[in-house]
Amino acid sequence: MLPLLLDRAGPEPLHRQVYDQLRAAILTGRLAAGDRLPSSRALAQSLGVSRSTTVLAFDQLLAEGYLVTRTGAGTYVPTELPELKLEASPTGPAALPPTTTYPLSDYGQRLAQTGALHVRTEAAPITFTHYGEPALDQFPLEVWRTLTQRRLRDHDVPLGYERDARGYLPLRAAISEYVTRARAVSCHPDQIVIVGGSQQALDLAARLFVNAGDRVVFEEPGYLGARRVFESYGADLVPVPVDEAGLQVDRLPDAGARLVHVTPSHQFPTGSVLSLPRRLALLDWAERVGALIVEDDYDSEYRYIERPIPALQGLGHHGRVLYIGTFSKVLFPGLRLGYLIVPEALVDLVSRAKWLTDRQAPLLEQAVLADFIREGHMGRHVRRMRTLYAARRACLTQALARVFGDRVRLLGDQSGMHLFISLESGLSDDKVLARAKAEGVGLASAAPYYAGAAPGGEFVLGYAHLTEAAIEEGIKRLARAVGGLHG
Amino acid sequence: MLPLLLDRAGPEPLHRQVYDQLRAAILTGRLAAGDRLPSSRALAQSLGVSRSTTVLAFDQLLAEGYLVTRTGAGTYVPTELPELKLEASPTGPAALPPTTTYPLSDYGQRLAQTGALHVRTEAAPITFTHYGEPALDQFPLEVWRTLTQRRLRDHDVPLGYERDARGYLPLRAAISEYVTRARAVSCHPDQIVIVGGSQQALDLAARLFVNAGDRVVFEEPGYLGARRVFESYGADLVPVPVDEAGLQVDRLPDAGARLVHVTPSHQFPTGSVLSLPRRLALLDWAERVGALIVEDDYDSEYRYIERPIPALQGLGHHGRVLYIGTFSKVLFPGLRLGYLIVPEALVDLVSRAKWLTDRQAPLLEQAVLADFIREGHMGRHVRRMRTLYAARRACLTQALARVFGDRVRLLGDQSGMHLFISLESGLSDDKVLARAKAEGVGLASAAPYYAGAAPGGEFVLGYAHLTEAAIEEGIKRLARAVGGLHG
Numbered sequence: 025m026l027p028l029l030l031d032r033a034g035p036e037p038l039h040r041q042v043y044d045q046l047r048a049a050i051l052t053g054r055l056a057a058g059d060r061l062p063s064s065r066a067l068a069q070s071l072g073v074s075r076s077t078t079v080l081a082f083d084q085l086l087a088e089g090y091l092v093t094r095t096g097a098g099t100y101v102p103t104e105l106p107e108l109k110l111e112a113s114p115t116g117p118a119a120l121p122p123t124t125t126y127p128l129s130d131y132g133q134r135l136a137q138t139g140a141l142h143v144r145t146e147a148a149p150i151t152f153t154h155y156g157e158p159a160l161d162q163f164p165l166e167v168w169r170t171l172t173q174r175r176l177r178d179h180d181v182p183l184g185y186e187r188d189a190r191g192y193l194p195l196r197a198a199i200s201e202y203v204t205r206a207r208a209v210s211c212h213p214d215q216i217v218i219v220g221g222s223q224q225a226l227d228l229a230a231r232l233f234v235n236a237g238d239r240v241v242f243e244e245p246g247y248l249g250a251r252r253v254f255e256s257y258g259a260d261l262v263p264v265p266v267d268e269a270g271l272q273v274d275r276l277p278d279a280g281a282r283l284v285h286v287t288p289s290h291q292f293p294t295g296s297v298l299s300l301p302r303r304l305a306l307l308d309w310a311e312r313v314g315a316l317i318v319e320d321d322y323d324s325e326y327r328y329i330e331r332p333i334p335a336l337q338g339l340g341h342h343g344r345v346l347y348i349g350t351f352s353k354v355l356f357p358g359l360r361l362g363y364l365i366v367p368e369a370l371v372d373l374v375s376r377a378k379w380l381t382d383r384q385a386p387l388l389e390q391a392v393l394a395d396f397i398r399e400g401h402m403g404r405h406v407r408r409m410r411t412l413y414a415a416r417r418a419c420l421t422q423a424l425a426r427v428f429g430d431r432v433r434l435l436g437d438q439s440g441m442h443l444f445i446s447l448e449s450g451l452s453d454d455k456v457l458a459r460a461k462a463e464g465v466g467l468a469s470a471a472p473y474y475a476g477a478a479p480g481g482e483f484v485l486g487y488a489h490l491t492e493a494a495i496e497e498g499i500k501r502l503a504r505a506v507g508g509l510h511g
Numbered sequence: 512m513l514p515l516l517l518d519r520a521g522p523e524p525l526h527r528q529v530y531d532q533l534r535a536a537i538l539t540g541r542l543a544a545g546d547r548l549p550s551s552r553a554l555a556q557s558l559g560v561s562r563s564t565t566v567l568a569f570d571q572l573l574a575e576g577y578l579v580t581r582t583g584a585g586t587y588v589p590t591e592l593p594e595l596k597l598e599a600s601p602t603g604p605a606a607l608p609p610t611t612t613y614p615l616s617d618y619g620q621r622l623a624q625t626g627a628l629h630v631r632t633e634a635a636p637i638t639f640t641h642y643g644e645p646a647l648d649q650f651p652l653e654v655w656r657t658l659t660q661r662r663l664r665d666h667d668v669p670l671g672y673e674r675d676a677r678g679y680l681p682l683r684a685a686i687s688e689y690v691t692r693a694r695a696v697s698c699h700p701d702q703i704v705i706v707g708g709s710q711q712a713l714d715l716a717a718r719l720f721v722n723a724g725d726r727v728v729f730e731e732p733g734y735l736g737a738r739r740v741f742e743s744y745g746a747d748l749v750p751v752p753v754d755e756a757g758l759q760v761d762r763l764p765d766a767g768a769r770l771v772h773v774t775p776s777h778q779f780p781t782g783s784v785l786s787l788p789r790r791l792a793l794l795d796w797a798e799r800v801g802a803l804i805v806e807d808d809y810d811s812e813y814r815y816i817e818r819p820i821p822a823l824q825g826l827g828h829h830g831r832v833l834y835i836g837t838f839s840k841v842l843f844p845g846l847r848l849g850y851l852i853v854p855e856a857l858v859d860l861v862s863r864a865k866w867l868t869d870r871q872a873p874l875l876e877q878a879v880l881a882d883f884i885r886e887g888h889m890g891r892h893v894r895r896m897r898t899l900y901a902a903r904r905a906c907l908t909q910a911l912a913r914v915f916g917d918r919v920r921l922l923g924d925q926s927g928m929h930l931f932i933s934l935e936s937g938l939s940d941d942k943v944l945a946r947a948k949a950e951g952v953g954l955a956s957a958a959p960y961y962a963g964a965a966p967g968g969e970f971v972l973g974y975a976h977l978t979e980a981a982i983e984e985g986i987k988r989l990a991r992a993v994g995g996l997h998g
Contacts, residue, residue: 051684051700127769127801132719132860141866160670169663176656183647183843197538213538220707220869227868232619253867282614314614356670358874373619379628380740381714382707386873387845
């Protein structure tokens with residue numbers, strides 16, 4: 025039996041005390057996943073309280089996901105604790121703490137007032153909403169295990185402080201070799217800083233180059249995680265629309281822009297690819313107005329049709345491009361490793377910022393990743409995934425065409441891990457999402473990615489993590505939800 | 512033979528081309544650690560160039576540490592590439608890039624003009640300068656390996672995006688339990704944010720609460736890595752001196768301070784412990800002037816004499832303390848994991864800042880660390896190290912007393928992983944350091960930790976990583992260097 029200590033004379037109601045103590049026991053692991061709880065009746069008896077006290081406490085814990093019931097088998101601690109509930113904040117504006125109590129900086133104040141950091145995705149039997157996530161079940165975890173094992177067994181891990189904030193040199197050398205070959209990026213390992221995913225690269229770039237009030241050109245629609253970073257530093261965002269050939273460079277402001285954020289390989293969320301003439305024009309513009317280009321190449325590895333267009337970084341000759349790559353899409357997001365490639369003149373400065381921010385990325389994972397790349401595992405995995413995702417993409421585009429005909433327009437189907445569609449349904453986006461959800465399909469609207477008014481009827485469909493059967497079934501259900509050709 | 516391609520008609524001198532291509536081959540791993548190079552004569556012959564060309568290239572590579580010679584055995588690629596050289600920047604002011612070319616933010620400009628980020632330590636046969644580093648050879652790497660192995664074998668790793676920026680809940684629960692018990696910290700797992708080492712916690716705290724021009728109280732002398740963070744955000748630092756009982760709270764400014772950074776368990780660098788009366792006075796002061804306290808508890812685990820004094824966080828009742836802990840000292844620095852414990856009213860805000868900065872800490876390492884703590888390995892390791900470090904500390908204090916008598920005064924000998932000494936030698940600090948180095952002893956002056964003028968003659972001696980034999984020998988040599996009682 026659990027040792028709960030109730031303070032009958034205290035101000036807290038008894039059911040609240042039972043709730044608090046059970047929750048604490050679950051969170052600290054004293055009650056572990058799978059543990060069965062006594063019945064509310066038995067617990068009430070042992071504590072000498074009324075049954076309504078224990079029922080109230082259980083109900084609250086069940087509602088919050090700290091407990092689950094299995095029909096006819098009692099009440100258990102679930103294997104998955106309710107983290108979703110705990111993350112309430114990042115999807116909505118933070119509760120601004122009273123500034124009389126807490127002296128927030130300007131950054132802190134802006135952060136407290138900013139909108140949602142990411143688009144909320146809800147659970148559904150078939151979900152197209154995980155568009156940042158690769159097919160995790162396909163990752164060669166056994167290879168990763170062998171490489172990790174080898175490093176640990178041979179004591180070949182730098183356990184101490186790495187002296188260089190840019191990270192583990194063999195990893196930087198491997199990345200240098202890889203981006204030079206695969207992306208026509210022009211760089212030396214000295215110019216590479218290993219970061220905690222592309223998000224950290226964005227934060228460093230914004231902090232080093234953007235003051236409050238500075239103009240930052242941003243793709244419209246564009247990636248929310250980047251937009252929020254620039255907003256957090258007080259940037260004055262200048263939306264420039266994208267079309268089938270990417271950012272409309274003829275609509276760039278004539279002057280006054282400090283920085284431009286672009287996703288040229290696979291524009292987020294539309295999926296369009298920035299054309300070569302526009303790349304050259306963008307580089308010219310940046311040189312002319314004195315702006316820096318942040319080239320966010322978040323999923324350039326997955327390109328299915330033509331040869332990739334060289335990265336802006338390699339096309340430019342004036343050191344105006346900060347190039348961002350990540351391993352979240354090619355390996356797995358939980359790894360939290362990416363890289364920022366900077367012009368030589370900025371190496372010192374960016375290294376210092378990285379050191380002050382968190383000194384350096386974790387070393388064991390950097391060492392294992394270096395081995396993974398150098399021994400050819402990454403290349404093999406990317407090739408396998410490219411074939412797999414191409415098949416899934418084909419399945420999705422065919423299913424959409426079959427059930428929606430010319431009521432659906434596809435964008436960004438040549439690369440990446442998601443598809444951007446425009447769907448005529450005669451319904452509001454919210455209605456489409458709600459009806460899809462009722463059919464067990466998770467769908468995301470593109471509207472949150474617009475700074476201005478969204479045209480509506482646009483959706484972002486992640487397919488990399490879904491089997492062809494799930495894709496077929498999902499689109500069939502979507503047709504039922506919003507009325508397909510034969511629905 | 513290495514395939515070097517020389518462009519005889521190009522503008523680059525031939526020796527520079529040989530240098531560049533060999534360096535690239537080393538950095539990209541085509542020439543691996545331990546590889547032997549042909550002699551400069553043989554290489555010259557095979558390339559059809561004069562021997563002076565290859566000698567010039569080799570000399571440059573040798574000078575920069577990309578090659579080493581072994582007497583009578585030729586020229587090799589070293590196992591340690593010259594990262595020290597590459598990190599030139601963080602130890603001195605960065606080269607400010609031309610602002611006409613690069614539009615630096617105010618943060619960027621301040622960073623470029625700030626002094627060294629950390630105290631430079633040079634290699635020596637016996638070095639007391641690694642005072643942040645635990646005895647890495649004592650870490651139970653095989654246990655870590657087994658736990659990592661188990662997580663990877665059971666596919667029990669969250670590979671995708673963790674939804675909660677605060678990190679892996681079971682780890683937060685384990686930390687909550689640990690700090691409550693060991694440090695009398697009062698917290699719920701919800702209040703814990705897993706960060707990339709204490710450095711990230713400092714950066715987040717400074718960014719969220721300090722505007723340029725704000726007054727921040729800072730220990731004098733104090734931890735350089737924290738000072739530089741506050742400076743990078745433009746803080747107006749108010750130095751308050753420390754003595755044997757820690758920060759002199761009666762010298763705190765009457766008003767206008769936004770934040771105070773303290774290291775109460777083991778003041779860095781003096782090692783003094785903030786007394787209980789002063790802790791209570793500091794909390795009162797913070798409440799009165801409306802300041803936040805950043806309690807940096809970087810090595811509280813190693814306390815040898817009395818029971819530890821409760822953390823400020825647990826003594827305070829007004830939610831004015833941000834508590835920082837790290838696993839760099841109890842486990843190993845390369846892990847890059849620490850935690851920031853915040854008042855409930857600030858949880859949302861700090862989570863958002865963490866999400867925007869790098870989304871979350873890496874998940875496999877968080878999961879393994881949670882297992883390491885919950886299964887008792889951390890407790891066991893800390894107890895073993897406490898015994899080991901206590902013996903090394905005793906050895907060091909005895910050796911110092913023996914060779915320097917009352918010319919040496921010890922501070923901070925009750926806890927932590929380093930000792931702070933004041934030594935009468937009649938020499939300048941630079942002279943002491945140079946003479947010690949000539950005897951093969953690495954020593955660090957405390958002077959860089961002062962914002963104002965340092966009294967001189969103060970040194971910081973790390974001993975956790977040194978065997979008793981090395982400590983004895985090191986102090987003997989130090990006596991030879993600066994003249995001991997019997998030297």
